[in-house]
Amino acid sequence: MTHVDTYASSDQILTVAQMRAAEEALIADGISVDELMQRAGQGAAAWVWRVSGGNAVSVLCGPGNNGGDGYVIAESLRRRGGQVVVIAPMAPATEAAKIARALYQGEVHEGEGDLPRGEVFVDCLFGSGLSRPLEDAHRELVTNLAARHAKAVAVDMPSGIASDSGLLLNEDLPAYTLTLALGAWKFAHFLMPASARMGALRLVPIGVTPVADAAQAIARPEIAAPPADAHKYTRGLLAVVGGAMPGAAILASTAAQGAGAGYVKLFAADKRNCPSDLVVETGPVSDLLSDHRNAAILVGPGLGRDGAARERLAIALADPVPVVLDADALVLLGPRLLAERSAPLIATPHEGELVALERAFACEEGTTRIERAVALARASGMVIVAKGPDTVIAGPEGQLACAPRASAWLSTAGTGDVLAGTIASRLATGLDPFVAACEGVWLHGEAARLAPKPFTASQLAETIQAALAACL
Template sequence: MPASDQILSVAQMRAAEDRLIAGGISVEALMDQAGQGAADWVWRIAGTRRVTVLCGPGNNGGDGYVLAEAIRRRGGDVCVVAPYDARTDAARNARQLYQGEIVDPEADISGEVFVDCLFGSGLTRPLSEQDEALLLRLAEAHRLRVAVDLPSGIAADTGALLSSIPAFDLTLALGAWKFAHFLMPAVAGMGSLRLVEIGIDPVSGAARRLTAPRIIAPAGSAHKYTRGMLAIVGGEMPGAAVLAATAAQGAGAGYVRVVGERPDNLPIDLVADERALSDALDDRRTGAILVGPGLGRDHAAAERLAAALHAPAPCVLDADALMLLDASSMADRTAPAIATPHDGELAALERAFVCDGSLPKPQRAMNLAARSGMVIVAKGPDTIVASPDGRVVLADRGNSWLSTAGTGDVLSGTIASRLATGLEAFTAACEGVWLHAHAARRCPPAFTAADLAKAVPQALADCL
């Protein structure tokens, strides 16, 4: 994993910086690299227009002084607001090196770009009333807002809001991504995300950011079965299964079947397998099974779920299947399984598998994966993919237009299609999540789930 893709906790980041310092790099050199890198981004936005940098007492404030001096040397119009004296040696050194204007926090200040360097990722308590008021006032007085490392008032490891914070247009992660860069509610107000690298080495066992997959086109000798056959178990709401199947057709599988009673709205290029469910699912050519979209929650639905879990193929469990699932259902299963719960379904699974639902979302997904043996795709505006072996990936904030009925069916169909091609379950889940999000980016605003499903092949094409 490239170091630029890793996501570090506050403790992991401090340890990584300590290793650099032990190797001979000074705190001042790291601060200079971070501040200069952040200044590059601010300069692109502001140029010679007025920039106001709010500097706190610690090393995040020191980064701000370095940034301000870099802007000043380039001929920019910059001032610093410093409500505190610098309290670390590196921050004091950076303040001494800054040769520009320092403005009283009570002054009437306005400009083009506001840069928040008040507190960094180590903050664990709410801002004082004075700091919160100053942050909000300065943000309001500028057209554009940039947060350095994290907006002040955010818990780096959880994404929790410790105070009221303004919305930012750009957030510059320093050294490595933090969990809050991908977690709600914090990420909703961060704007665009960019990473300023300072030489942090890869950290063993670190979470990582979801990146675009590299997908290989089928071999010249390929046919529908070698590309992967996917069976989708229908139910009382057949439209959901058809929607998932439409997405699956565009995500790589060569043969998609809807098993069970034939839906009235089945497109001509989808196959309906109306054999007894156990016979249809026992086909040795089946690369994966999807069960859940439109399944229902009655006795017949429970029987369809049991048949899917009894079959030897890997499976994806979504929607109603997750509400019917219990720990005993998975006790004897050896084939891989992927579960794709939204928040309510995640809570139901935690009750079924006796997991703590009060923890931050990444830890909840990791614990459920370890307890259940399934790959967990904890979906929503923030999406986490966790494997039973401890691997964890966080996706970028989702397109808000995905908040419409049926997009979860598209996601499960996309993941199941990647699984049917023969991919390892965690990889299939990650690729499916990325393709789903990228398809949404390709759609116009206010798209439907059907629009999204039709955009999946375009998203796949972008990965070839």
């Protein structure tokens, strides 16, 4: 895994403005709008053909270039021998869309009267540039066509969704089987509530090159096996600070053992319920500072919020090594505790903890999840892992990443502790904090995919090892 600025073009996430600039750059290099439309439409048609199995397809085309893509899709399917009809409630309005319409040799339905039925409905009404709700007639057309087909495919973006924020511009939109991103991922492909309606996600490349300062989609990391001369300390010693509720710290430690660190040591009141292969230190937490071999520290899971918890947090933050903060530590955290810190910090808040941190660090109220995570990272100097159904990672230097939609079975108690332990383990191996956060989030999501359903937090923690093995 590499820094956001050197990510491949297939991993980048672009705003509407960035995507337009990227297309303009391709045009400036001599690629016509018509050629870009052919690349997008034919690439999307290949996916639609696979989904349809050669059965009847209905393509809804709008007046803009997204509609032009639809005409290209329809003509490509027709030439393959597929059954296809275009529904066009509006005439093409752009030059490229007009050319694509002229090249389509199949049936056109104007959207009035009886609508066609079939296997696949393809939504090319409006693309990623839409910023206003659909008109009632257009919303009803989309909804009715989706209901008349077994499957629905959105091209670039389902109609009625705001690309940059993931907000629903209309509330009663259909769910899609597949969404095909054209040229680059958009934020709505990863953000709730939009992403929940998009089904499977696939990228159709059109030649867009890497864009400076683009956000990234978290991809499977490449993790190397330890070198031949490795030992437990060279692979990283992670110290986990326990507290009033020992179970959470044990969960985090178990996950950390499977995520790559060579040595995980839990500072706890006693050894009850701890796995036999987990080293538990029952002495004073102040002993944590005397071990110069610490590579990273995790504090927060099961910490508590009393005076003893505050003292443990302060001791952890006094160690000049990278620290991951989770759970109770985030509620106790404030700018004063970080005044003397210079080593990296990663915070892993859920929504309630995110609000508490925004108040503690006097962040201006953001309107989107992206804006909120970025603002908090800048104000606090921490890498922020805003976890949830749409996890966002923001770094203090402007790095930004979004996680693929993970299993809904993660909505169970204790899975956040597993995530914190996984990220802390990756951090202890010596990775850059932002990269460690991205890798930890990916491993967490992959473990959820691999674990039996429904799973407990302890089952998830034990599956982290298998998720890492998939990256070797």
